[in-house]
Amino acid sequence: MNQNQNKAPIFDAAMKYAKLRPAYFCVPGHRYENGPGSLLREYAGDNIFKIDITETGITDDLHCPVGAIKEAQELAAELFGADHTFFLVNGSTCGNQAMLLSAAGPGEKILVDANSHRSVNSGLIMNGAEPVYVMPEYISDWGIPGGISPAEAEKMFELYPECRAMLVTSPNYYGIISDIRALAEICHRHNALLLVDEAHGTHCCFSEQLASGALACGADMCVQSLHKTGGALTQSSLLHVRSSQVDIGRIRKSLAIVQSSSPSYILLNSIDTARRDLALHGKGMVRRAMELAAEARKKINAIRGLRCAGRELEGKSSVFCFDETRLVISASQLGISGFDLKAMLFEDHNVEVEMADRNNILAIVSYANSPEDIEMLVSALKSVAEKHADGIPLPGMAKPPGQARFAMSPRDAYFAKKKAIPWEEAEGCVCAEMIDISPPGIPLIRPGEIFSADILNYLKQIRLSGAYIQGLPDETMETVMAIE
Numbered sequence: 001m002n003q004n005q006n007k008a009p010i011f012d013a014a015m016k017y018a019k020l021r022p023a024y025f026c027v028p029g030h031r032y033e034n035g036p037g038s039l040l041r042e043y044a045g046d047n048i049f050k051i052d053i054t055e056t057g058i059t060d061d062l063h064c065p066v067g068a069i070k071e072a073q074e075l076a077a078e079l080f081g082a083d084h085t086f087f088l089v090n091g092s093t094c095g096n097q098a099m100l101l102s103a104a105g106p107g108e109k110i111l112v113d114a115n116s117h118r119s120v121n122s123g124l125i126m127n128g129a130e131p132v133y134v135m136p137e138y139i140s141d142w143g144i145p146g147g148i149s150p151a152e153a154e155k156m157f158e159l160y161p162e163c164r165a166m167l168v169t170s171p172n173y174y175g176i177i178s179d180i181r182a183l184a185e186i187c188h189r190h191n192a193l194l195l196v197d198e199a200h201g202t203h204c205c206f207s208e209q210l211a212s213g214a215l216a217c218g219a220d221m222c223v224q225s226l227h228k229t230g231g232a233l234t235q236s237s238l239l240h241v242r243s244s245q246v247d248i249g250r251i252r253k254s255l256a257i258v259q260s261s262s263p264s265y266i267l268l269n270s271i272d273t274a275r276r277d278l279a280l281h282g283k284g285m286v287r288r289a290m291e292l293a294a295e296a297r298k299k300i301n302a303i304r305g306l307r308c309a310g311r312e313l314e315g316k317s318s319v320f321c322f323d324e325t326r327l328v329i330s331a332s333q334l335g336i337s338g339f340d341l342k343a344m345l346f347e348d349h350n351v352e353v354e355m356a357d358r359n360n361i362l363a364i365v366s367y368a369n370s371p372e373d374i375e376m377l378v379s380a381l382k383s384v385a386e387k388h389a390d391g392i393p394l395p396g397m398a399k400p401p402g403q404a405r406f407a408m409s410p411r412d413a414y415f416a417k418k419k420a421i422p423w424e425e426a427e428g429c430v431c432a433e434m435i436d437i438s439p440p441g442i443p444l445i446r447p448g449e450i451f452s453a454d455i456l457n458y459l460k461q462i463r464l465s466g467a468y469i470q471g472l473p474d475e476t477m478e479t480v481m482a483i484e
C-alpha cells in the first residue's frame with residue numbers, strides 16, 4: 001500500500017483551519033461552535049462544529065478542487081483503481097443522476113436494469129432519455145431479484161444497437177452480484193459504456209472472498225455509497241471513472257447540477273477519513289464482517305422453521321457472487337411474513353434490521369457489529385420461531401409479469417397531466433406513478449409505461465393477498481394514477 005494512503009488531506013486542512021480560527025464573516029453562520037442549535041451542541045460537543053466550515057484557500061472547493069480536496073480525491077482514485085474519483089455529499093443518489101446526465105440525452109435510448117433504485121428514475125427524468133429495461137432473473141425460491149444475465153444483455157444490444165450505455169445495479173439490495181466482467185465485455189463490444197450502481201458494494205473491493213469491485217471488472221463508471229458499507233457518515237459517497245470513453249468535463253458539469261453549492265465539510269472529512277481507514281484496515285474490516293455474518297448464518301439455519309440464504313445461490317439465476325455480509329432470512333415456513341418478522345424483532349427484542357419484503361427480512365452485518373449484536377439477533381429469531389412453531393406456511397406467490405411496454409419517457413410522464421382512475425379501467429392507459437410490490441422489489445410498472453391485462457391481473461392478486469403496494473394514490477387501492 002502506498003504510504004500516502006496514511007494521509008487525510010481534507011482532515012489535515014480542517015485541523016489547520018480550526019487552529020487558525022480566523023474572525024469569521026462567511027457562512028455557515030453558527031461561527032464554529034458558537035451558534036449551532038443548543039440541544040445538539042450539548043449532545044454532540046464542540047469539535048464537530050469546528051469543522052463545519054466553507055470553501056477557503058485552506059479547505060479547497062469541491063466544485064473546482066485544486067488543493068486538499070483534489071489530493072484526497074486522487075488518493076481515493078488510487079485506492080479504488082479509478083482514473084478519476086469524485087466525492088459526493090448527496091449520496092449515490094446524485095452519483096446515479098450524474099452518471100445518467102453524462103451518458104445519455106433527450107430521446108436517446110439507454111439500457112437500464114429494471115431493478116434500479118428510484119434515483120435512476122430521477123436521473124432519467126433529468127436527462128430525458130428513453131430507458132429500455134433489462135429484467136434481472138428471478139430467484140423464485142426466495143422471491144428476490146437475481147443478477148442480470150449476460151445473454152439477456154447481449155440480446156438487448158442486438159434489439160437496440162443504438163444504446164450507448166447500460167446501467168446495472170450490482171450488488172443489489174439482497175447482496176446479489178452480477179457478472180460485471182462479462183457485462184463490461186458485451187457493452188464495450190457494442191461500443192457502449194457500462195455504468196454500475198455499486199451503492200451496496202464498497203466493501204467488495206476489500207475482500208478476496210467476494211467478486212472484485214465493478215471498476216476492477218471493467219465498468220466505465222460506478223457509484224458507491226461509502227456510508228452504507230464503507231464506514232462514512234450518511235450521504236457520503238463516491239463516483240469513480242475508469243475509461244477513456246467518459247467525458248470528464250460532462251461529469252463535472254453534471255455533478256455541479258446535482259450537488260449542493262455548499263457541500264458539507266463534515267461529510268467531506270468523513271469521506272477522507274473513511275478512505276484512509278479502508279486503505280489501512282479495509283481487508284480486516286471486511287473479514288470481520290464476513291466472519292460475524294457466517295456465524296449468524298450457521299446459527300439461524302439451525303433454527304427450526306427459519307432459513308438464511310448463502311453461497312448456494314451462486315451459479316443460478318445469473319448470481320455470479322453472493323455477498324455473505326447480507327443476511328436474507330425467511331420465516332415464511334412458520335407463516336410469518338418479512339414485514340411481521342421485522343416488526344416483532346424490533347418491538348419485542350430491540351433488534352433493528354435493514355428492510356423486509358413479503359417473504360424475507362434483510363439484516364446487513366458490518367465490521368462495526370459485535371458478537372453480542374449477532375447473539376441478540378439469533379436469540380430473538382429463536383424466540384420468534386419457538387412462539388410460532390405451529391404456524392402454517394405462507395402460500396407461494398405468482399411469478400411477476402414481464403416488462404411493461406414503453407409509451408413515453410420518464411421525463412414526459414413526469415411533466416404530463418395525471419388523474420386517478422379505477423384500476424379495472426386502466427388497461428391500455430399510460431401509468432403515471434411507479435408501482436412497487438415487495439417482493440420482488442422491482443417496480444411492476446413505471447411512469448410512461450402501459451398497463452397491460454397481465455400487469456393488472458397480477459395487481460389484483462396482490463391486492464387480494466393483502467401484500468404491500470407502493471405507488472397507488474389511495475389507501476383502499478381502488479385507483480391507479482394514469483396520464484390524462
Ligand SMILES: Cc1ncc(COP(=O)(O)O)c(C=O)c1O
Nearest residue numbers: 090091092093117197199225237
Ligand atoms: C441500489 C441503490 N442505489 C442507490 C441508492 C441511493 O444511495 P444513497 O442513499 O447513497 O443516496 C440506494 C439507496 O438505498 C440503493 O439501494
